[in-house]
Amino acid sequence: MNQEKEIVVKLDDVCKDYPLGKTTVQALQGISFEIMKGDFISIAGSSGSGKTTALNLIGCVDVATSGIVTVLGQRTDKLDDEALTNLRHKSVGFIFQTFNLIPVLNIRENIQLPQLLDSSGNSMSKKEQEEWVDHLIESVGLADRATHKPNELSGGQRQRVAIARALVMRPPIVLADEPTANLDSATGESILALMKRMNRAFGTTFIFSTHDPDIVSIADHVIRLKDGRITENRRVEEKAEL
Ligand SMILES: Nc1ncnc2c1ncn2[C@@H]1O[C@H](COP(=O)(O)OP(=O)(O)O)[C@@H](O)[C@H]1O
Ligand SMILES: [Mg+2]
Numbered sequence: 703m704n705q706e707k708e709i710v711v712k713l714d715d716v717c718k719d720y721p722l723g724k725t726t727v728q729a730l731q732g733i734s735f736e737i738m739k740g741d742f743i744s745i746a747g748s749s750g751s752g753k754t755t756a757l758n759l760i761g762c763v764d765v766a767t768s769g770i771v772t773v774l775g776q777r778t779d780k781l782d783d784e785a786l787t788n789l790r791h792k793s794v795g796f797i798f799q800t801f802n803l804i805p806v807l808n809i810r811e812n813i814q815l816p817q818l819l820d821s822s823g824n825s826m827s828k829k830e831q832e833e834w835v836d837h838l839i840e841s842v843g844l845a846d847r848a849t850h851k852p853n854e855l856s857g858g859q860r861q862r863v864a865i866a867r868a869l870v871m872r873p874p875i876v877l878a879d880e881p882t883a884n885l886d887s888a889t890g891e892s893i894l895a896l897m898k899r900m901n902r903a904f905g906t907t908f909i910f911s912t913h914d915p916d917i918v919s920i921a922d923h924v925i926r927l928k929d930g931r932i933t934e935n936r937r938v939e940e941k942a943e944l
Contacts, residue, residue, distance in 0.1 A: 707738040707739055707740070707741075708738065708739040709736045709737065709738060709739070710737055710738065710739045710773070710774055710874060710875060710907050711736070711737040711760050711771075711772070711773055711774075711875070711907075711909075712735075712736050712737070712770075712771075712772040713733055713734055713735050713736075713756075713759070713760075713769065713770070713771055713772075714734050714769055714770040714771075714772075715732050715733075715734055715768070715769040715770070716730055716732070716733050716734070716759065716766045716768070716769030716770070716771055717730055717731055717732055717766065717767045717768045717769055718730040718752075718755050718759065718764070718766055718767050718930075719767045728930055729752050729755040729930050730752045730755055730756060730759075730766075730930045731929070731930040731931050732769065732931070733752075733756070733769075733927070733930070733931065733932050734769075734932075735925050735932065735935055737760075737907065737909065737923070738907075738923070738937070739874070739905075739907055740901070740905045740906075740907055741907055741908075741922040741923050741937075742897070742898055742901045742907075742908050742910075742920070742921050742922045742923070743907070743908065743909045743910070743921055743922065743923040743924075743925065744909075744910055744911070744912060744917070744918040744920075744921035744923070744924045744925070745757065745909060745910070745911040745912075745925050745926075745927065746911070746912055746913070746915070746918045746924055746925070746926045746927070746934075747911075747913065747926055747927035747928055748913050748928070749913055750929075751913075751927040751928050751929060751930070752927045752929075752930040753879070753880075753911035753912075753913075753927060754879055754911065755930075756911075756927065757877050757879050757909065757911055759771050759778070760773060760794075760875070760877060760909065761790060761794045761796065761877050762778055762781075762786045762787075762789050762790040762793075762794065763790070765778060765779065765786075766778075766779065773789060773793060773794075773875075774789070774793050774874065774875075776789055788822075791820070791822065791871070792822065792871070792873070793873055793874055793875055794873050794875050794876070794877055795816075795867075795868030795869055795870075795871065795873040795875070795876040795877070795906075796868055796876070796877055796878075796879075797861070797864045797865060797868045797876060797877070797878035797879070797881045797897075797910075798864065798878075798879060798881075799879055799880045799881065799883045799884055800884060801852070801857075801860040801861055801863070801864050801884075802864065803852040803860055803863055803864065803867075804852075805851065805852055805853060806851070807851075807852075808848065808849050808850060808851055809839070809844055809847050809848050809849070809850055809851075809852070809855070809863050810835065810839065810848040810849065812852065812863055812867055813835055813838060813839065813863060813866045813867045813870055814831075814835050814870065815867065816867060816870050816871050817831050817835070817870055817871070820871065834870065834872075835866075835870065838866040838869055838870060839866060841866070841899075841900065841903070842862040842863070842865055842866045842896060842900075843862060843896075844859065844862055844863065844866070847859065856889075857884055857885050857889065858885055858889035858892060858893060861881060861882075861885065861893050862893070862896060864881075865893070865896060865897060865900060869900060869904065869906065872904070873906065874906065874907060875906070875907045875908075875909065876897075876900075876906050876907070876908045876909070877909050877910075878897065878908065878909070878910040878911070879910075879911050880910075880911050880912055880913065881893060881894075881897070881910055882894060882912065882914065882917065883912075883913075887914075887916075890914075890917065891917065894910070894917055894920050895920070897910065898920060921938075922937065922938050923936070923937040923938065924936050
């Protein structure tokens with residue numbers, strides 16, 4: 703059965719230039735792609751190919767120099783700073799290469815932090831928020847570490863915390879910029895497998911970047927960049943479940 707899937711992200715002939723001294727770096731040179739809801743997408747390419755730039759545009763952290771970026775049906779070039787920030791807050795969770803946890807907070811507090819910082823009037827009650835955090839901690843396999851501090855955890859465990867934190871506001875999209883780059887390959891694979899389980903369990907669209915050719919095979923959709931251009935855009939329609 704080929705169900706009609708919703709497009710959650712669309713890039714249309716997008717360019718991104720960075721001024722660098724008297725010259726300009728053309729980080730993205732006219733890229734176009736569509737991302738379907740619920741997919742597990744890899745943005746692949748070697749260092750400097752434009753992966754982080756592309757993720758920053760999708761995540762409304764930066765705006766394109768030209769072309770159109772549409773996130774959840776909203777053209778980001780039509781939004782002012784405040785509207786962009788709102789779109790980012792309600793739509794996107796982030797996972798970073800370097801985990802970016804707060805050292806003085808324990809694991810549970812790190813995961814809860816986006817809830818505490820949220821001023822948009824979350825529809826979840828306090829109790830529901832607590833239960834959701836418990837469920838996430840359980841899902842990422844850290845129930846016995848909830849009161850530990852980040853520096854008491856391994857790299858792989860820290861990235862599990864970051865995955866739970868990225869999901870705490872139930873965003874429709876999670877962006878992960880080289881989430882396995884600081885992990886050994888076995889741990890990296892287990893982190894990607896965990897992300898994929900979360901993707902399947904919650905229907906969250908995950909977009910991860912990687913320069914490792916071995917780990918793109920887990921993706922439903924591979925977008926490969928080289929020097930700011932797309933060299934491959936392949937979506938696996940019917941993928942055998944792992
Ligand atoms: N803030 C910036 N100022 C100038 N050049 C940048 C900036 N950010 C990225 N670049 C350049 O843009 C290109 C793409 O970078 P990036 O998106 O970070 O690639 P990747 O994440 O694939 O390594 C590279 O040539 C990089 O040096
Ligand atoms: Mg990068």
